[in-house]
Amino acid sequence: MELTLGPLAYHWTVERKRDFYARIADEAPVDTVYLGEVICSKRAPFFEREMPQVIERLQRGGKRVVLCSLAEVMLKRERQATADLMESEDHEIEINNAAGLLARDGRSHRVGPFLNAYNEATITWMADQGATHVCLPTEMPGEAVGIAAKAARDLDLGVEVQVFGRAPLAVSARCYHARAHGRTKDNCQFICEDDPDGMPLATRDDQPILRVNGIQTQSESYIELLAELPEMKALGITHARLLPQNVDMVAVAQVFNDVLNSGLDADDGRSRLSTICAGTAFSNGFWHGVAGYRHINRKAVAA
Amino acid sequence: MRAEGRFSEAGELVCPAGTPAALRTAVDAGADSVYCGFRNATNARNFPGLNFSPEELEASVAYAHQRGAKVLLALNTYPPAGKVDLWRDAAAIAARVGVDACIVADMGVAQHIATNHPSLRLHLSVQAAASSPEAIRYYCQNFGVKRVVLPRILTIPEIRAIKQEIPCEIETFIFGNHGLMVEGRCSLTNWMTGESTNMDGVCSPAAKVTYEEDADGALRSCLGGVTIDSFAPGETAGYPTICKGRYTAPHRPEGYYAFEEPVSLNLSRLLPDLMEAGVHAFKIEGRQRSKSYVRKVVGSFREAVDAIRAGATPDLADLVALTEGQKETQGAFKTKKWR
Numbered sequence: 001m002e003l004t005l006g007p008l009a010y011h012w013t014v015e016r017k018r019d020f021y022a023r024i025a026d027e028a029p030v031d032t033v034y035l036g037e038v039i040c041s042k043r044a045p046f047f048e049r050e051m052p053q054v055i056e057r058l059q060r061g062g063k064r065v066v067l068c069s070l071a072e073v074m075l076k077r078e079r080q081a082t083a084d085l086m087e088s089e090d091h092e093i094e095i096n097n098a099a100g101l102l103a104r105d106g107r108s109h110r111v112g113p114f115l116n117a118y119n120e121a122t123i124t125w126m127a128d129q130g131a132t133h134v135c136l137p138t139e140m141p142g143e144a145v146g147i148a149a150k151a152a153r154d155l156d157l158g159v160e161v162q163v164f165g166r167a168p169l170a171v172s173a174r175c176y177h178a179r180a181h182g183r184t185k186d187n188c189q190f191i192c193e194d195d196p197d198g199m200p201l202a203t204r205d206d207q208p209i210l211r212v213n214g215i216q217t218q219s220e221s222y223i224e225l226l227a228e229l230p231e232m233k234a235l236g237i238t239h240a241r242l243l244p245q246n247v248d249m250v251a252v253a254q255v256f257n258d259v260l261n262s263g264l265d266a267d268d269g270r271s272r273l274s275t276i277c278a279g280t281a282f283s284n285g286f287w288h289g290v291a292g293y294r295h296i297n298r299k300a301v302a303a
Numbered sequence: 304m305r306a307e308g309r310f311s312e313a314g315e316l317v318c319p320a321g322t323p324a325a326l327r328t329a330v331d332a333g334a335d336s337v338y339c340g341f342r343n344a345t346n347a348r349n350f351p352g353l354n355f356s357p358e359e360l361e362a363s364v365a366y367a368h369q370r371g372a373k374v375l376l377a378l379n380t381y382p383p384a385g386k387v388d389l390w391r392d393a394a395a396i397a398a399r400v401g402v403d404a405c406i407v408a409d410m411g412v413a414q415h416i417a418t419n420h421p422s423l424r425l426h427l428s429v430q431a432a433a434s435s436p437e438a439i440r441y442y443c444q445n446f447g448v449k450r451v452v453l454p455r456i457l458t459i460p461e462i463r464a465i466k467q468e469i470p471c472e473i474e475t476f477i478f479g480n481h482g483l484m485v486e487g488r489c490s491l492t493n494w495m496t497g498e499s500t501n502m503d504g505v506c507s508p509a510a511k512v513t514y515e516e517d518a519d520g521a522l523r524s525c526l527g528g529v530t531i532d533s534f535a536p537g538e539t540a541g542y543p544t545i546c547k548g549r550y551t552a553p554h555r556p557e558g559y560y561a562f563e564e565p566v567s568l569n570l571s572r573l574l575p576d577l578m579e580a581g582v583h584a585f586k587i588e589g590r591q592r593s594k595s596y597v598r599k600v601v602g603s604f605r606e607a608v609d610a611i612r613a614g615a616t617p618d619l620a621d622l623v624a625l626t627e628g629q630k631e632t633q634g635a636f637k638t639k640k641w642r
């Protein structure tokens with residue numbers, strides 16, 4: 001099983017993104033890096049000029065680069081950006097909206113988590129249409145993931161599951177970052193840049209619960225599937241996805257790599273991860289088919 | 304018998320039916336079509352006490368067809384791997400009892416019906432989140448979709464522009480509950496409760512709702528044990544729908560509606576504009592609603608649509624009054640400032 005770094009969901013400054021990917025290129029034990037703006041089309045132009053250098057840098061570091069399309073396609077600029085990306089012959093692409101599927105027209109592509117590939121019938125259809133790799137929706141329970149993974153493997157598709165980072169829980173046409181500051185999406189003034197790990201929302205009795213990232217709503221806690229890695233491997237999952245958070249992602253990738261390839265105990269791995277992600281709770285409820293925010297202790301489950 | 308005529312007439316009124324009795328009520332009140340679902344995870348209103356058995360659906364289709372109305376079956380959830388047969392069986396029953404169309408979201412379900420029940424008409428559910436001409440054309444070209452239910456995120460000028468570029472009919476929601484998230488892309492309920500909107504057909508399910516009274520008399524409405532909102536003594540407590548709760552942010556310590564206030568969609572004033580923009584069918588939300596609600600809402604919209612069709616100015620007072628006392632919104636349809 002290979003480790004991948006999924007697309008950055010947040011609006012980081014150009015400098016910060018450049019530095020982040022440079023370090024990933026040099027130091028992170030991941031095989032594939034997904035690039036591109038998935039959440040908000042207004043943010044995309046800022047980094048466009050940097051993309052060729054960043055891609056080149058990552059490739060020099062031995063990484064496979066995959067370019068991602070937007071999850072929500074509605075406005076002219078979003079339709080155009082999607083159509084343009086689908087013409088790419090130089091890089092693999094991951095599609096996150098059916099508008100991209102139309103433009104790609106059967107040429108090879110990866111299926112992103114926003115395309116809702118929940119089952120073997122849909123995966124079979126997508127494979128017929130040129131899909132070579134599918135990232136399953138984060139909310140799928142392990143039991144269904146196993147069946148989907150088998151179907152995908154039988155069709156020779158790569159299968160990817162998110163194992164780290166905030167859970168993407170919803171998207172909207174409305175920008176909740178702008179709303180929180182009394183603005184609208186069209187005059188947001190990129191207020192989301194102030195929250196490199198999302199804007200925290202807590203319940204009125206002070207339980208941290210969600211994060212706002214522009215039009216996206218995420219979980220407060222990070223998904224963490226360290227103890228589940230052996231099971232995932234046995235189910236035929238080929239790629240484990242780490243979503244970039246505002247923590248030392250090289251160190252995060254090293255922990256996952258050590259559990260996966262160097263025999264590090266999952267509990268010890270989680271302790272290391274807790275230090276790296278100080279202040280953030282971990283969840284694995286989705287995988288175990290219970291409320292997503294929960295954390296199920298695997299040993300307790302086995303006993 | 305299939306009532307072919309009504310699908311071709313613009314201004315089709317698509318009405319909710321949570322039970323066979325509500326279906327008969329909607330048909331009698333003037334619905335052109337009614338939509339309903341089976342009593343399982345194959346539809347997005349999988350609530351206890353609602354929905355149809357195969358036998359009830361068969362009888363309901365007969366009732367509707369005798370009165371010139373159509374029955375649309377919602378098969379609009381996403382089957383998790385290993386459970387696809389439940390959706391396939393539902394499609395087979397739909398074909399057998401003569402349902403007029405299936406409303407689908409999942410590509411695997413759409414492809415199955417297109418291949419195995421080619422005479423069964425397909426509508427693309429709002430749960431498919433097809434919000435561009437390209438996405439809609441993808442489903443039309445590959446599965447022969449004849450109608451798209453548009454996500455509630457587009458303005459009327461945007462709907463008009465989409466209509467120019469797609470080969471199928473448009474249906475829009477005009478009345479009822481107003482979800483804030485892109486449908487079919489929301490896992491908030493699963494995060495809080497372990498039940499999924501996409502896979503299980505539930506949103507903020509009643510079985511996971513509790514109301515907790517604090518020592519100071521304040522009431523907290525909770526979902527899966529998580530506080531969605533709290534209300535001062537005397538304040539009316541609302542239902543804990545996650546996207547309509549109040550939360551705090553670092554700069555909003557008092558708590559605010561982070562996503563949307565508890566409002567209801569009412570586009571009655573925009574009906575003429577929607578028809579002019581090329582919207583073919585108007586959908587009323589509310590399969591969980593009572594018969595008397597269905598009778599009142601369907602009857603009022605029937606009169607309004609008939610007036611517009613006849614070139615008269617509709618009397619919208621009744622429709623506007625339907626949400627009186629409640630907060631209502633025209634959502635994204637009126638202005639993009641909503642975003």
